[in-house]
Amino acid sequence: MPTQDHPAAANAFVADDAHAHWHDQALWFIRAKRDKCAHGLAEWEELRELAAQIKQHTVAHLGDYLEQFERNATRLGAVVHWARDAAEHNAIILRLLQERRVRRMVKSKSMLTEECGLNPFLEQHGIEVTDTDLGEWIVQLRHEHPSHIVLPAIHIKKEDVGELFHRELGTAKGATDPAYLTEAARHRLREKFLAAEAGLTGVNFGIAETGGFVVCTNEGNSDLGTSLPPIHIASMGIEKLVPRLDDMAVFLRLLARSATGQPITAYSTHYHGPRPGCELHIVLVDNGRTTLLASEEFRNSLRCIRCGACLNTCPVYRRSGGHSYGVSVAGPIGSIVNPSRDPATHRSLPFACTLCGSCADVCPVKIDLPNQLLTWRQRIAELGLLKPSKRRLMHFAGAVLSRPLLYNVAGGVGRAALRWAPRWLVYNRFNPWGRQREMPLPPKETFRQWHSRQSRDDKPSSS
Amino acid sequence: MSSRDHILREVRRSLPADAPLPSLDRQWTRYDDPHAQFFDVLRGVGGAGRIVTGEPQLREEIDRVIAAIGAKQICSVISEAAAGNVDIAAIDDPHALASVDLAILPGELAVAENAAVWVNAARVRQRVAYFLSQHVILVVPYDRIVSNMHEAYAGLQLSADGYSPFGETTWGTFMSGPSKTADIEQALVIGAHGARSLHVFFTKP
Known part of the structure; x- marks a missing residue:
């Protein structure tokens, strides 16, 4: 992979001054909504502290909790697979689909499958993959990647969506009304849901004591994708675990409030085993997470619940856009986890930061992001990777x-x-x-x- | 070595120092009038509903919704609320529910802090009815409400009749308002993939 230079890549984004300004303001508006939601809850800081402690504990016992999760999930009738890296993850899923002669799969949002490059891999093997989150579908139709982990199409203007849908769905030329465009997508994606032979989801949280897992969406796309076809495949990073079902109360109270300033997502679905007569496969993925775990300095970032709050508040992210980072997880958290996978390629990311500390103030699991970013700068200098x-x-x-x-x-x-x-x-x-x-x-x-x-x-x- | 063993070995090789698992037994925010809080939040997330007393009033409210959306194909699991004309109990293939305009379904437990209602497969054979139907009505007994998510999980595990939604192979969702998206320029649109509208009726005898 060629070195991605953040400042150079950001040039294209800031060239459209009006849109860059809109992007900045839109994300700041979400940050303000998050504040309102957080301040409306007397125990907010207590919840953050508990979440940090629960995750800290989980990471300290990760081996045991992974085995407990596997045992309980298997007891519930799920099949658990283990993948060391992206290639193994993709190969497992391809094999599952080929064995069942699946040609059409619907997928709900999963940053892990973005990280693994699953879509192009399956398409090469003749399997049609449809991303069903509206934002993800838009970027898929544009042959792009999400620019934000929660708001995949935040970088795209409605005029461009209108143009895209006119070409792909035959909507009226020049139409830009979001309600009209969403309605058109609803119709086309319903056809995809009804025709799908398998559904794939990510995992927000795995519960060790029950062997179940939780997927959160606002659109209901993961629910449609897992309630119609007979096969559900769930891709899950090994850091996604919580020990107890009760812990979900803490995390569901924090997640949507931190992410979009909502009290909870519209759908928070708990899967405990397959539907009667159907199949459930869970793929547990390492892909660099044990490397992160081995690093005393950066392992706290394994606590991350991918809410996106650090992206929304980051002055550099807001003004440079997600694509400038050249990675699946952008923003402050991405500038920590990506260099640990490949410091040379991502050497500019820890510098895409003003060290203002705002990310640490909003992080629901209290990751010390600015410290880690500063430490990464020192590592990059020591590794001789400075420009x-x-x-x-x-x-x-x-x-x-x-x-x-x-x-x-x-x-x-x-x-x-x-x-x-x-x-x-x-x-x-x-x-x-x-x-x-x-x-x-x-x-x-x-x-x-x-x-x-x-x-x-x-x-x-x-x- | 299998990938499983390899990953577990790598994980165990570099575990950080132990940290205690905190107790969640705390004084969480409770509401004097949880139903009022529930409806306040529900309106904020695009839903609607009210408390109804007796079956006639429930039927009246549901007829009003049916008329407002012009529902023709109606799937009702709450027989005292509406008769319906799609019998979900007789359907083996979930795809057969694709043309349902309105589903009238049970909610097991409501949460005041975020207007979420726990739904599960206990009385609904095809869970897709909650998501594929154009409009959804949830009917919840008046006293099945708690203040916050901590109480919700406690209630789900120890419901009065000994039924535990997590003790068996099963599924359940916290639904809070209708399906929504803001993926096009952050403009909120209700009715992305799932229900275009969500009504919650709490029933008093």
Whole structure:
């Protein structure tokens, strides 16, 4: 995989200024809805703390809980499969489908299958896969990937959806009304649901003590996809477990409030074994999660429940869009978990961050995201993966900042340059900061000068 | 080595220090009037409903919904509420319910904090009726309501008649309002794939 450079990829997104502004505001609106929901619940902070503790405990006993989950799920009639990586996950699903001669499968939202690249793999083998979450279906029809883990099509304008549906579904040319477009999708996707021979879902939570799992949607697409065809396949990351059924109360109270500012999703479905006469397969996937678990610094990110709150609040995500990250899980959490899979490819992601700390404030499971992002920057420097320009700049800054005299001289030169130098000398390709911004006017006096003047002036009156 | 054993070995090789599993036995928010809270939230998520007293009033309310949506194919599991003309008990293939306009179905337990109603397969042979029907009415006994999700899970595991929805091979959903999406420019649209409308009636004898 080629190196994905976040700033370079973000250029395309910020080029459409009006849309970038809309994107920023739309996500901030969801953040505000989340705040309203959170503040409406007296025990909100208590719930966050409990969720963090439950996940911490689960990770510390993950081996036992995985075995308990497998045992109970099997007892309920499900078949549990284990996949070490994306290729094994995809191969298991292909085999299940081929053995049953399935040609058409409906799929509800699963970031794990995005991570594994399941759709193109199955399509290569002649199986039609339809993503049934409206946003995911839109990006599928556009041959794109979701740009947000909860709002897959947040980067797309309604005019573009209208154009797409006109071409694909024969909706009226120029129609952009979301209700009209959604209705058209409803009709086409009902046909897909009714014709499907298998349904695949992700998993929001697996429950070790019961062997069941929970899938949350607002559209009801996963419910249709698992109540009509005779085969249900559930793809589940090994970190998705909670120990007890009662723990679901904590997580369902947190999830939708954190994600979209709703009290709960419209459908929170608990699957405990297959429908009578039908099949249920659960594929437990590692794909780099045990690597994350082995890292003392980054394993807390395994607590993540994929609510997307850190994306919605992140000033860099909101202004650069999900595709700039070049990964299935973007935003602050993605900038931690993706480098641990492949630091060289994703080396720019931990720098797509202002270290403002907003993500940690909203995370429902209290992941210390800014600390982990800062730590990743250090790791990337240690691994020799910094871009040459950044590495030279850091060397230069280190040299100047460690020598007081040089620092003073450099400061004086900088102040003079900003005041007197011609524009082309300050605003050029070596100063990316100045591309969209004016540099500040330097103060007449440095802090040092001000301080020594103050102590001089203060002396007579204080004695 | 199998993938299962490999993954479990890798997991166990790097487990962090033990952390205790916290107790969830706390003072959670409760509501003096849980039905009022329920309807307040239900309206916010696009649903509707009310408390009805006696079967005649329930029938009257349901007739009103039938008239409003012009429902022709009606599947009713609550015989005292409406007769219906699609007999779900006689249907083996869930696809046969594709043309149902309105399903009148039981709700087992309501949750005031988020307007969720727990539904399961205990009395509904084809669970798809909850999702495939164009419109859904849930009928819940008046006293089957709790304040919050903690009480809901406790209630589901220890229901009065000894029935445990998690003790056997089964399925259940918390439904809160109708199906919805905001995937096109964040504009809320009710009726994405599932029910276009959801009414909840609490029945008092």
